[in-house]
Every structure is written in C-alpha cells, then in structure tokens.
Amino acid sequence: MPPTQIDLRRLILLLTLAVALLLSANGFYASYRTQREQLIQQTQEANRVYAAKLGQGIEQLLDSIHLQLGYSATLLPKWMDQPERLQEETERLLRQSRIFNAIFVVRNDGLVLAGSPESLGLLNQTLRTNGALEALQKHRFLISAPYISARNNLVVFISQPILDHYGRYLGYVGGSIYLQQQNVLHRLLGEHFYQDSSYLYVVDRDRRLIYHKDPLRIGDTVVGNPAVERVIAGEMGTLQLTNSDGIEMLAGFAPVPTAGWGIVAQRPLAVTEQELNRLMLDNLRQALPLLLLSLIGIWWLSQRISRPLWQLARSAQQWGTDESLEQVRNIKTWYFEANQLKRAVLSSLALMHQRLGRLSQESLTDPLTGLRNRRGMHQQLDSWREHRQPFAAVALDIDHFKRVNDQYGHEFGDRVLQNLARLMANGSRPSDLLCRTGGEEFLMLLPNADLETARQVAERVRCSMAETRHGECSAITLSAGVAHWPETAEDVEEVLKRADEALYQAKNEGRNRVVVSEAAYA
Numbered sequence: 259m260p261p262t263q264i265d266l267r268r269l270i271l272l273l274t275l276a277v278a279l280l281l282s283a284n285g286f287y288a289s290y291r292t293q294r295e296q297l298i299q300q301t302q303e304a305n306r307v308y309a310a311k312l313g314q315g316i317e318q319l320l321d322s323i324h325l326q327l328g329y330s331a332t333l334l335p336k337w338m339d340q341p342e343r344l345q346e347e348t349e350r351l352l353r354q355s356r357i358f359n360a361i362f363v364v365r366n367d368g369l370v371l372a373g374s375p376e377s378l379g380l381l382n383q384t385l386r387t388n389g390a391l392e393a394l395q396k397h398r399f400l401i402s403a404p405y406i407s408a409r410n411n412l413v414v415f416i417s418q419p420i421l422d423h424y425g426r427y428l429g430y431v432g433g434s435i436y437l438q439q440q441n442v443l444h445r446l447l448g449e450h451f452y453q454d455s456s457y458l459y460v461v462d463r464d465r466r467l468i469y470h471k472d473p474l475r476i477g478d479t480v481v482g483n484p485a486v487e488r489v490i491a492g493e494m495g496t497l498q499l500t501n502s503d504g505i506e507m508l509a510g511f512a513p514v515p516t517a518g519w520g521i522v523a524q525r526p527l528a529v530t531e532q533e534l535n536r537l538m539l540d541n542l543r544q545a546l547p548l549l550l551l552s553l554i555g556i557w558w559l560s561q562r563i564s565r566p567l568w569q570l571a572r573s574a575q576q577w578g579t580d581e582s583l584e585q586v587r588n589i590k591t592w593y594f595e596a597n598q599l600k601r602a603v604l605s606s607l608a609l610m611h612q613r614l615g616r617l618s619q620e621s622l623t624d625p626l627t628g629l630r631n632r633r634g635m636h637q638q639l640d641s642w643r644e645h646r647q648p649f650a651a652v653a654l655d656i657d658h659f660k661r662v663n664d665q666y667g668h669e670f671g672d673r674v675l676q677n678l679a680r681l682m683a684n685g686s687r688p689s690d691l692l693c694r695t696g697g698e699e700f701l702m703l704l705p706n707a708d709l710e711t712a713r714q715v716a717e718r719v720r721c722s723m724a725e726t727r728h729g730e731c732s733a734i735t736l737s738a739g740v741a742h743w744p745e746t747a748e749d750v751e752e753v754l755k756r757a758d759e760a761l762y763q764a765k766n767e768g769r770n771r772v773v774v775s776e777a778a779y780a
C-alpha cells in the first residue's frame with residue numbers, strides 16, 4: 259500500500275470522529291447561541307422589571323409627598339400671618355417626611371415666610387429661582403426640572419399651592435431635594451448594591467441625570483442614548499446599547515409618569531456573557547463523559563462495520579493464491595451489503611481461479627495433440643529433479659515426415675501427428691508424461707521405468723505406428739531413442755540429449771527402429 263493511502267478502518271474512524279465532533283460542536287454552538295439569546299433577554303427583562311418596580315416606588319414616594327404637602331397646605335392658610343407657626347410647620351415637615359433637604363413656605367409674591375433648615379438664611383427674601391417662579395405661575399402641585407438653587411445646590415423643587423377657603427392663591431409650600439447630596443432618591447435607588455457592574459440612573463424629561471451612581475454626572479444631559487429617548491417618551495422596554503464609556507449594555511427602562519422622569523437599569527453584556535461561559539463550561543464538563551462514551555461507541559460500531567470491508571480489501575492482495583478463497587470464506591460479514599460483497603468476491607474468485615487454471619493448462623499443452631508442450635515438460639522435469647525421481651526418456655520422430663506433408667498435404671500431416679499422440683497414449687501408463695517438444699518430435703518420459711521397459715514401450719509405439727493405416731498412406735514409420743536417468747545420464751538435461759543421440763543413431767541406421775543410448779552398455 260503506498261504510504262499516502264489511508265486504509266478503510268482509519269478513514270472511517272477519522273470520518274466518524276470528525277462527524278461526531280462536528281455534530282457535538284454544532285450542537286454545543288447552537289445551544290450556546292440559544293442560551294446566550296435567552297440570557298440576554300432574561301437580563302434585559304430583569305432590568306426592565308427592576309426599573310418598573312423602582313418607578314412604582316418613586317410614584318408612591320411622589321404620591322406621599324403630594325399628600326404630605328397637600329395636608330400641610332390645608333393647615334397653612336390660617337397661619338400665613340404667624341411666622342412661628344409657619345416655621346414650626348416647615349420643621350415638622352422636614353423632620354417627619356425625611357424626603358426633603360429643605361422646606362419653604364412662600365407667599366404669593368415670592369417672599370419666603372418660613373424655611374427649614376433655618377441655616378439656609380432665606381427668610382424674608384424673595385425667591386427668584388426657576389422652581390420658585392414656576393410654582394408662583396402655575397398654582398398647582400409641581401415637580402420642577404432640576405436647577406441651581408439660591409444656595410447653589412442642584413435641586414428638584416416640589417411644591418403645593420396654598421389656597422384659602424375661597425380658593426384664593428396665598429402662596430405655596432414646597433421642598434427641595436438636593437440631587438448631589440444624600441437624598442431620598444439615593445435611599446430608594448441606591449440600596450440595591452450590585453457586585454457585577456450593573457447600575458441604574460434616572461433622567462428628567464429634559465434628559466438631565468437626576469440620579470446616577472457617579473455623583474459627578476448628576477445634572478449632565480444625556481445625548482444619543484436610545485433608552486433615554488424612549489423612556490422620556492413614556493415607553494417601557496428593553497434595549498442593547500453602548501454606554502458613554504463605550505461598553506455594551508443590556509438595558510431595561512421604565513417611566514415615572516407623574517414626574518416625567520425615566521429610570522434605566524443596565525448591566526454590561528460582558529458580565530452576562532461571562533456567566534454564560536461559566537454555564538457552558540459546566541455543561542461541557544457534564545457532557546464530556548457522555549460525549550467520550552458516544553465517541554467510543556461510534557468508533558466501535560464503525561470498526562465493526564468497516565472490518566469485513568477492510569478484510570475483503572486486504573484479501574485482494576492474495577487473490578492470485580490458492581488460499582485466497584479460503585481466506586475470503588472465513589471473513590465474517592454480519593450485514594447485508596458486506597455479505598453481498600463477499601459473495602460477489604467469492605464467485606469472481608472462483609471464476610478467476612477456474613480461468614487461471616485453464617490458461618495455465620493451455621500454456622502447458624500442445625493444442626494439436628493435447629500432449630504436454632516443451633514448457634509443460636520442463637515443469638514436470640523440474641519437479642522430478644527436485645524429488646530425484648528416476649525416469650526413462652523415449653525420443654520419437656516420424657520418418658520422412660516432410661515427404662508425407664509434401665505428398666498428402668499439411669492437414670494430413672497434422673492428423674498423422676494426432677494419430678501418433680494417440681498411439682503413444684495407448685502404449686503408456688497414465689503416470690507417464692507424453693510430450694510434443696517440436697514439429698514432429700515427441701518425447702515419452704516414464705517415471706520408475708528402467709531402460710529395458712522404456713525400450714519395450716518405444717518398440718510398442720514404433721510397431722503400432724508402422725501397422726497403422728493413415729488414410730491413403732499405408733506405412734508411416736518412426737524412429738526412437740531411449741535413455742535413462744540416472745542409468746545413462748548424469749543429470750536431467752543430459753538424459754534428453756542422450757535420447758536424442760540414440761534417436762539420431764536410429765535414423766542413421768535406417769529408421770523405423772529403436773536405439774537404446776549406448777551409455778547404458780558402457
């Protein structure tokens with residue numbers, strides 16, 4: 259087998275391993291993709307639910323602020339000219355609500371009638387801040403956009419109008435939430451501590467951050483963030499986006515309709531993927547023994563399937579030999595195709611052997627007479643020489659055969675040759691080897707016959723030839739020379755030569771006679 263060729267067993271093994279690994283890898287990859295999608299969706303959904311829950315929390319907080327300020331606003335009209343009572347009320351509100359960083363009661367001309375903490379020092383001053391002006395204008399419960407307060411804090415101002423029992427506008431009571439200091443939003447939103455880089459932020463309707471884990475970013479306007487755009491449009495949903503640091507994020511968002519705010523909760527995609535990788539590695543570890551077992555099973559089965567084919571292929575190298583048939587017969591073919599192949603190989607082999615046998619027989623036989631030709635003779639002689647089998651050689655030659663041919667034609671001559679072959683067969687034993695070694699030269703090789711016996715056989719053939727009528731030609735005779743190995747010759751080649759010499763002598767002495775090699779008498 260050339261070194262570049264690969265045998266069937268290895269080929270099938272490699273193919274099955276490759277297919278098994280490909281299928282496993284494909285399955286593994288498909289499961290990875292599905293799980294990744296699921297995990298991404300779950301993370302986004304969890305963030306959305308979380309943002310929605312916090313949104314509800316803020317809504318409830320605003321409701322509670324509304325109630326508290328509303329209650330206060332019903333008490334305040336009768337105290338508008340009692341600065342101490344107003345001051346007490348602002349202090350109560352500040353202490354009890356634990357929502358605001360500062361509380362004010364402001365008259366309808368903007369003058370601060372009371373304020374807590376007193377340390378702010380705004381009493382009897384007119385407030386001109388955005389929140390204050392908006393409250394004076396709108397006369398309703400109001401949550402302001404973030405702005406810089408009179409004391410230079412970034413604040414959100416929430417106010418409730420104070421109306422007397424005729425519905426006249428007297429001013430408002432309101433509270434500031436300092437966005438850049440600890441406030442109620444920090445308590446509400448920051449209590450969820452993430453260890454995996456998840457975080458959330460809150461924007462107002464103008465996209466300004468009113469809550470962020472990084473206090474320095476509070477007050478910044480968020481630009482080009484699709485989650486922010488959608489949440490301030492009042493939508494709730496999920497998104498995959500890139501944050502301001504260029505990190506891929508899985509975001510869920512929900513609005514706070516009362517305030518026009520939006521909450522976005524997000525988690526880095528990489529963290530989710532890490533989790534997935536850990537999960538997949540665990541899966542792989544668990545699946546590995548089964549995968550190995552399957553591979554061994556596939557390998558075993560492929561061996562069982564390929565074995566008969568491989569054996570049939572290997573037996574092809576021996577198809578010329580006698581054992582090949584037996585070898586193929588012994589191959590166990592346990593499935594239909596291999597069995598059919600084996601049967602086909604067996605019948606082809608039988609046919610081939612039959613034809614080879616016939617060919618080999620033909621190559622050793624003279625077609626005219628059916629006797630052994632020179633090659634056939636030598637084949638037998640080789641065997642006798644090897645086994646030191648003694649034998650006598652009788653060389654026969656038809657006398658004046660040229661004349662017979664010339665006179666009666668070549669075809670007639672052929673029939674004479676065939677007649678002689680028959681006479682030789684009649685005058686010999688089955689174990690004798692009868693050969694036609696040339697045109698009209700014949701040889702009888704008689705194993706275990708001595709010189710005298712051989713001479714008698716030659717004489718018998720000569721007589722029967724002389725007595726035979728060949729069509730219109732009455733008398734055709736032959737001459738013969740007899741020799742023996744080892745009696746008259748030292749080796750096998752020499753005995754033929756001695757028989758030829760004796761035959762030559764018979765021709766010289768007048769033909770139609772048998773001469774025994776003289777060496778026998780020496």
Ligand SMILES: Nc1nc2c(ncn2[C@@H]2O[C@H](COP(=O)(O)OP(=O)(O)OP(=O)(O)O)[C@@H](O)[C@H]2O)c(=O)[nH]1
Pocket residue numbers: 655656657658659660661663667668669670671672675696697698765769
């Ligand atoms: N019909 C026929 N003739 C053959 C065949 N082979 C050889 N011959 C002829 O046999 C003849 C042999 O002639 P020679 O060798 O001269 O010998 P001969 O005529 O037999 O004379 P001697 O052997 O001296 O008695 C030739 O004419 C060959 O053509 C054959 O297969 N068929």
